[in-house]
Amino acid sequence: MTKSFVLGFNEIHRSGRLSVGNKAFNLSLLSKMVDDINIPKSVVLLSSADVDMEVAKKELLDYVQANIHYPIIARSSTTVEDSAVSFAGLFASEVCYDEKDLDKTIDNVLSSLFAEEVLSYCKFKQIDHSEIKMAVLIQQYISPDISGVIFTKHPVSNDTSIILIEYKEKTSDAVTAGTSIPHSILIKKDKFVLYEPLFEQLRTIALSAEVEFGYPLDLEWILSDEKVWIVQVRQITT
Numbered sequence: 001m002t003k004s005f006v007l008g009f010n011e012i013h014r015s016g017r018l019s020v021g022n023k024a025f026n027l028s029l030l031s032k033m034v035d036d037i038n039i040p041k042s043v044v045l046l047s048s049a050d051v052d053m054e055v056a057k058k059e060l061l062d063y064v065q066a067n068i069h070y071p072i073i074a075r076s077s078t079t080v081e082d083s084a085v086s087f088a089g090l091f092a093s094e095v096c097y098d099e100k101d102l103d104k105t106i107d108n109v110l111s112s113l114f115a116e117e118v119l120s121y122c123k124f125k126q127i128d129h130s131e132i133k134m135a136v137l138i139q140q141y142i143s144p145d146i147s148g149v150i151f152t153k154h155p156v157s158n159d160t161s162i163i164l165i166e167y168k169e170k171t172s173d174a175v176t177a178g179t180s181i182p183h184s185i186l187i188k189k190d191k192f193v194l195y196e197p198l199f200e201q202l203r204t205i206a207l208s209a210e211v212e213f214g215y216p217l218d219l220e221w222i223l224s225d226e227k228v229w230i231v232q233v234r235q236i237t238t
Contacts, residue, residue, distance in 0.1 A: 004059065005045060005046050005051050005052070005055065005056035005060075006043055006044065006045055006046065006059045006060050006063050007019075007020065007043065007044045008043055008063070008067070009027075009028060009031070009039070009042040012024050012025060012028035012042075012044055013025070013028040013029060013032055017079060018047065018079060018133055019046050019133075019135065020044045020047070020077060020135045020137075021044075021047060021076070021077030021078045021079055021081065021133065021134060021135040021137070022077065022078065022079060022081050022082040022083055022234070023075060023076070023077035023078075023081055023082050023137055023232060023234075024042070024044045024077040024135060024137045025077075026082055026233045026234060027042065027137075027230070027231075027232065027233060029212075029213075030209060030212075030230065030233050033208075033209070033212035033213075034205065034208045034209055034212060037205060037230055038227060038228060038229045038230065039229065039230055039231070040139040040141075040142050040229055040231060041067060041068045041140040042068075042137060042138065042139045042140070043064065043137075044077065044135050044136065044137055044138070045057075045060050045106065045135060045136040045138065046135055047077075047078075047133040047134050047135035057102070057103055060102070060106070060138065061099060061102055064099070064102065064138060068138065068139075068140050069140065070096065070097055070098060070099065070141075071096060071097045071141040072095070072096050072102075072138055072139060072140060072141050073093060073094070073096070073138070073139050073140075073141045074094050074095075074105045074106060074108075074109045074136055075093040075109070075136070075137045075138075075139065076091035076092055076093065076109055076112060076113070076134055077135045077136065077137040078091060078132055078133065078134045079132055079133045079134075080132050081234070082232070082233070082234030082235065083234070083235060083237075084235060085125055085127070086237035087118075087121070088237075090115070090117055090118050090121060091109070091112045091113065091115075091118065092109045092111075092112035092115075093109070094108050094109060095141055106136055109134075109136050110134060110136065113132065113134045139231065142222050142224045142229050143224055144170055144222040144223065144224055145169070145170070145223050145224055145225070146167050146168070146169055146170075146198075146222075146223040147167065147168065147170070147220075147221065147223065148166045148167030148168060148182055148183075148220075148221060149165075149166050149167075149218055149219065149220050149221070150163060150164070150165050150202055150206045150217075150218070150221060151163065151165075151166075151216070151217075151218050151236060152206050152209070152210040152216045152217045152218075152219075152236070153216040154186075155218075155236055160189075160216065161188065161189055161190075162186050162188055162189065163186070163187040163188075163189060163202075163206050163207075164184060164185075164186055164187075165184065165187060165199060165202055166182040166183065166184045167182055167183050167184075168182040168183065185199060187202075187203050189203075189207060198223065198228070201228055202221065202228065205221075205228070205230065206219060209233060213233075215235060216235070216236045217233055217234065217235065217236060218234050218236045219232065219233045219234075220232035220233075
C-alpha cells in the first residue's frame with residue numbers, strides 16, 4: 001500500500017499534532033466541536049522525517065486540483081505555533097495563484113523554518129529548534145472584505161468578562177502581525193447585551209469555541225460576501 005503524505009481536512013483530527021502541526025490540528029478540532037462554522041477548504045502536507053517530498057508534492061497537486069480551486073494560501077503549521085509561546089509572523093504564509101507555482105510556494109513556506117528570525121527567537125525562548133516539526137496547511141484563499149481577530153479575554157488587562165474584536169478592511173496580515181492599528185470593539189460576554197449582526201455572530205462563535213477548548217482563545221476571521229470564515233484558532237499569548 002502506497003504511503004500518503006497528504007491528509008484531507010476531515011482526516012486531520014485522527015492524526016497527531018506532530019504530523020500536522022498545531023494550526024491545522026486546532027482548526028480541525030474547531031470544525032468538529034462547533035456547529036455551523038465556516039472554515040476554508042483545507043488539506044495538509046504532513047510533517048515527517050521520512051517524507052518523500054517529490055512524491056508528496058505530486059500527491060498534493062493532485063488533491064488540490066480535485067478538491068480546492070486556485071488561488072490557495074499555503075501556511076506553516078508547526079508544533080510550536082498556536083501554543084503558549086507566540087510565533088506570530090515568524091513563519092511564512094504565501095498565496096499561490098496557479099498550479100505551476102505550487103512547488104515553489106511549498107518550498108518557500110518550508111524554508112521559513114530556518115529563517116534567521118526563527119533561529120534567533122528559538123534561542124531567546126530557549127526552544128530546541130531541532131525538535132520543531134513543520135507541516136504545510138493549504139487552504140482555499142478567501143478574499144476578505146473585512147478581516148481581523150477575536151480575543152475571548154482582553155489580551156492586556158486579562159479581563160475575562162469581555163471579548164475584544166479587532167478588524168480592518170481587506171487583508172488581516174497587518175492586524176495579526178501587529179503592524180497596523182485596527183478598529184476595535186469591546187463586547188460583553190453577557191448574552192443580554194445585543195450588538196449589530198456581524199459582532200453578534202463573532203461573539204457567538206468565540207464563546208462556543210472558548211467553551212469547547214476550555215481556555216481563552218485568539219481567532220482569526222474573515223468576512224467575505226457577508227459570510228464569516230474562521231482561518232485560525234489558538235491560545236492567547238502575550
